[in-house]
Amino acid sequence: GEDVEQSLFLSVREGDSSVINCTYTDSSSTYLYWYKQEPGAGLQLLTYIFSNMDMKQDQRLTVLLNKKDKHLSLRIADTQTGDSAIYFCAETANSGNTPLVFGKGTRLSVIA
């Protein structure tokens, strides 16, 4: 079945870059997403990438996709204390109506 794996914790210093990694098993994954969850809040979509792309950049965020290895990463440049949260990788086989399959999330701690 579908599976999405992430490392559970990451700690970085303020101003450094953060890289959060994710691997997935479903070769039919069409869209891959990064969501952010702050304490007591729902999920906020940060960015997504279509499976025919290798990279997508959006301000401080860079997403890299290695489709051959089924590996996705999220790089946050100039990490700030406000970036402290849990980051979820998710995938769908066909976006729109297909349910999201999430990883367990990576807790990012930013040290001032």
Next chain:
Amino acid sequence: DAGVTQSPTHLIKTRGQQVTLRCSPKSGHDTVSWYQQALGQGPQFIFQYYEEEERQRGNFPDRFSGHQFPNYSSELNVNALLLGDSALYLCASSMWRSSSYNEQFFGPGTRLTVL
């Protein structure tokens, strides 16, 4: 635009009881999906409603049921509550489309505690 709203925010129930959670989708959206997020886990898909019918269902028992109303709002019902049902229940709304990118907007969730 209020976005996706859910009620109540928090709920405490005892084993064996029944609970109803509510969700109002983002304006213009017609599809509602429900997810369960246990502590320390990622959200797990429960089911999805469109045109007042359950369209897809995840690996959850029949104790979990739902409904969608003509105004697109939705309810999630859980019967015979178990301790393991304690979780954050997230509602997501979207537009029903067969293909192409389509973002799901999440509500803040309802925190259910079963004692």
